[in-house]
Amino acid sequence: MTISKTYSAIPIGTTANLVTVECDSTKGLPTLNIVGMANKTIEESRERIRAAIRNSGFYYPTKDKITINLAPAELQKTGSFLDVAIAVAILTHFQQFQPQKATNTLFVGELALDGKIRPIRGILNILECATKHGFKQVIIPAENAAQATLFRRRKVQIIPASTLAELWQICAGLQAPNSLPENVVKNTETGSNCPFLDQIIGQTQAKRALTVAVAGHHNILLFGPPGAGKSALASTIPGLLPAPTNDEIFELTKLHSLVSDITQPCISRPFRAPHHSSSLASLIGKADGLPGEITLAHLGVLFLDELPEFRRDALEALRQPLENKQIALPTTRNKIRYPADFMLVATMNPCPCGHYGSDKQICSCAPSALANYRRKLSGPLLDRIDMQIKIASQDTSVLVKNTTFNTHEHETAKTTIQAAMNKQFNRAKTFNSSLSSVDTVKYCALKPSSQKLLDAATKRFELSARSYFKILKIARTIADLDNCDNISDAHLNEALQYRQRF
Numbered sequence: 001m002t003i004s005k006t007y008s009a010i011p012i013g014t015t016a017n018l019v020t021v022e023c024d025s026t027k028g029l030p031t032l033n034i035v036g037m038a039n040k041t042i043e044e045s046r047e048r049i050r051a052a053i054r055n056s057g058f059y060y061p062t063k064d065k066i067t068i069n070l071a072p073a074e075l076q077k078t079g080s081f082l083d084v085a086i087a088v089a090i091l092t093h094f095q096q097f098q099p100q101k102a103t104n105t106l107f108v109g110e111l112a113l114d115g116k117i118r119p120i121r122g123i124l125n126i127l128e129c130a131t132k133h134g135f136k137q138v139i140i141p142a143e144n145a146a147q148a149t150l151f152r153r154r155k156v157q158i159i160p161a162s163t164l165a166e167l168w169q170i171c172a173g174l175q176a177p178n179s180l181p182e183n184v185v186k187n188t189e190t191g192s193n194c195p196f197l198d199q200i201i202g203q204t205q206a207k208r209a210l211t212v213a214v215a216g217h218h219n220i221l222l223f224g225p226p227g228a229g230k231s232a233l234a235s236t237i238p239g240l241l242p243a244p245t246n247d248e249i250f251e252l253t254k255l256h257s258l259v260s261d262i263t264q265p266c267i268s269r270p271f272r273a274p275h276h277s278s279s280l281a282s283l284i285g286k287a288d289g290l291p292g293e294i295t296l297a298h299l300g301v302l303f304l305d306e307l308p309e310f311r312r313d314a315l316e317a318l319r320q321p322l323e324n325k326q327i328a329l330p331t332t333r334n335k336i337r338y339p340a341d342f343m344l345v346a347t348m349n350p351c352p353c354g355h356y357g358s359d360k361q362i363c364s365c366a367p368s369a370l371a372n373y374r375r376k377l378s379g380p381l382l383d384r385i386d387m388q389i390k391i392a393s394q395d396t397s398v399l400v401k402n403t404t405f406n407t408h409e410h411e412t413a414k415t416t417i418q419a420a421m422n423k424q425f426n427r428a429k430t431f432n433s434s435l436s437s438v439d440t441v442k443y444c445a446l447k448p449s450s451q452k453l454l455d456a457a458t459k460r461f462e463l464s465a466r467s468y469f470k471i472l473k474i475a476r477t478i479a480d481l482d483n484c485d486n487i488s489d490a491h492l493n494e495a496l497q498y499r500q501r502f
Contacts, residue, residue: 004093006102008085009129010077011122011258012289013329013336016129018106019082020071023089028065034086036070038077045080048111049087056115056164058096066090078288080110081120084139087111087164101171104136115164119143119263124254127151127158139167142178143263149180150250150265194239195232196410202394206233209389209498211413214240215420216477217431218470219322219344219384221307224391225361226354230347233391234303237345238271240414241300242421248299255298255338259290270300272342276309284317285329289336294321297342307346308376315381318344322384325434341434344385348377360393386433386470387498420480432473432480444472450492457496471495 004023009016032046053060068086070077085107091097108126109117120126123144128151130138137157140148145160159177161167169175197207206222210233213220222230244252244267252266274283274293285292294302304310321327321340329336350356351370356363365373382388424432428439435443446454458468475487475495482491 004089004099004102006085006089006092007106007133007135008082008108009106009126010075010079010081011125014125014254014338016122016125017075018129018133019075019077019085021082021085021089022069022071023066023086023093024069025061025064025066025093027063030062030064032066032068034068034070036068036073036077037075038070039079041080042070042077042082045083045086045111048080048113049083049090051113052083052111052115052164053087053090055113056168058091058164058168059094060090061094066093079121080118081108081126083111084109084117084164084167088167091168097168098171105171106130106133106135106138107167108139109141109161111164117141117161117163117167119261121261122254122258123147124151124250124257127156130156139170145178145180146264147253147257147262149182150246150253152250195236196239196407197236197413198407198409200229200232200236203229203233203391206389206391207409207413209387210237211240211417212474212477212481212494212498213343213345213387215417215481216424216473217343217433218386218474218477219433220346220387220389221382221385222345222347222389222391223350225358225393226349228391228393230391231305234305234345234347236410237301237303237343238269239410240417241269242418243267244269244299251339252299255291255295259296270297271303272297272300273303273305276304276306278310278314280311280314280317283314284321284327285336285338289329289331291329291338292327294318294327294340294342295338298339300342302342302344304344304346307348308373310376312376315376316378319381319384322381346385358393383464383466386474388500389498390500416481419483420477423480423483424477432477433470435473435476437469440469440472440476444476444487446472446487446492450487450489453489453492454496461499463499467499471499474498 006021008019008021010019032050034042034046050060088097088102088107092099092102108120110120112118119141123140124147127138127148135156137159139159139161142160142162148158158180159170160180161170170177200207209220214237222233224230249265249267256262256266272293283293285295322344325341327338327340351363351365352373353364355361356365356370428435428443475491478491478494479487
């Protein structure tokens with residue numbers, strides 16, 4: 001018998017690597033050997049594949065030693081992506097599957113013992129790989145069909161299949177190929193179940209600051225005593241974000257499908273809120289190449305509640321992605337780069353007990369405890385956070401006065417945010433927070449009186465060059481919210497108020 005070949009792919013980072021599955025056999029002790037840098041998951045697929053072939057009505061040889069080679073051999077193979085391709089290679093080798101049907105087809109999917117094809121992660125990466133290598137068709141699990149509809153480059157025919165037997169009937173021409181569903185992406189409101197700004201009593205300045213931050217995609221830190229409403233304010237942000245575009249839905253689905261079992265497109269912007277005990281690997285990504293929280297927050301929000309309680313090494317790892325909007329994960333053989341264009345929203349207390357500087361309660365923290373608490377946040381990290389807002393406690397008498405809520409304030413903020421975003425993208429094709437130094441000078445020009453005011457503030461508060469440009473960008477966003485083409489003294493004054501230090 002000649003060696004049979006099938007093709008599959010394994011997602012790695014934001015791409016996928018093509019894998020050639022070769023099958024050979026000799027007379028001898030009936031075994032199924034898999035070689036080619038396969039991990040434990042693929043090694044265990046031998047029993048799944050053997051049972052799936054038998055339970056699908058096909059013949060599985062009992063007097064042959066079968067060898068499966070996964071090429072290229074130097075590539076580490078992980079996951080259950082190759083089950084279907086290995087099964088088809090065996091069926092082709094023993095003349096139960098037409099060889100020409102496997103030549104220009106890429107097979108992916110995990111097999112159950114009864115022959116059902118289960119969904120896999122990273123289907124969009126695999127479809128891009130198939131297109132890149134010129135395959136005419138791709139057989140995918142039926143449960144991944146909804147995600148596959150996002151793939152627009154239809155030079156490759158995408159055929160969903162539910163079972164191994166159904167796959168054989170389609171390739172043999174006994175059954176018409178299944179078609180992908182249509183219109184699986186429906187228009188939905190991002191954060192529709194989140195609190196409204198109207199439900200936050202008082203905190204007028206904080207709500208205005210949140211509006212500015214969301215409109216310009218600026219990082220923001222809310223600090224104040226416990227119970228002041230910092231977390232409640234942050235929870236309103238998903239409801240202020242606009243719905244993602246079709247291209248963004250594709251990008252979000254591509255990233256999130258790498259680490260979860262979702263089979264539907266991601267139709268809302270992410271709001272990731274990791275616990276403060278999270279490790280460095282869970283935030284930036286793991287050594288096996290899987291993305292972390294900062295990548296899963298791409299095109300959305302990364303919310304870090306009680307910022308100083310996070311590990312210092314994890315916080316310091318945020319410095320590069322906050323600046324470059326991407327993260328490079330060093331793996332065994334190369335570096336995997338993931339996008340990390342997120343809006344950082346963080347909260348913290350002024351001290352461990354939370355009452356430092358309060359006129360209502362006395363701070364019980366020792367000077368050393370206060371110093372250690374603040375030492376967790378380095379100057380370079382704080383310098384990368386555009387807006388730093390102090391939240392004051394509200395009088396309880398104010399909290400019980402208003403018992404009826406509406407959405408007028410929230411809807412107004414959302415409308416102005418969308419209008420401001422439109423101005424930014426019409427002007428520079430990006431958020432104000434992402435403007436380069438050259439573009440900042442170009443689009444954030446100040447009149448002489450405003451320039452004099454900013455120069456004085458820079459000297460008085462000893463602002464860094466980064467802080468200087470961030471204030472300009474914030475002022476540009478405030479002007480956009482007010483539908484003004486030029487930055488006024490009032491816009492600059494408001495921007496300076498958002499760079500408070502605790």
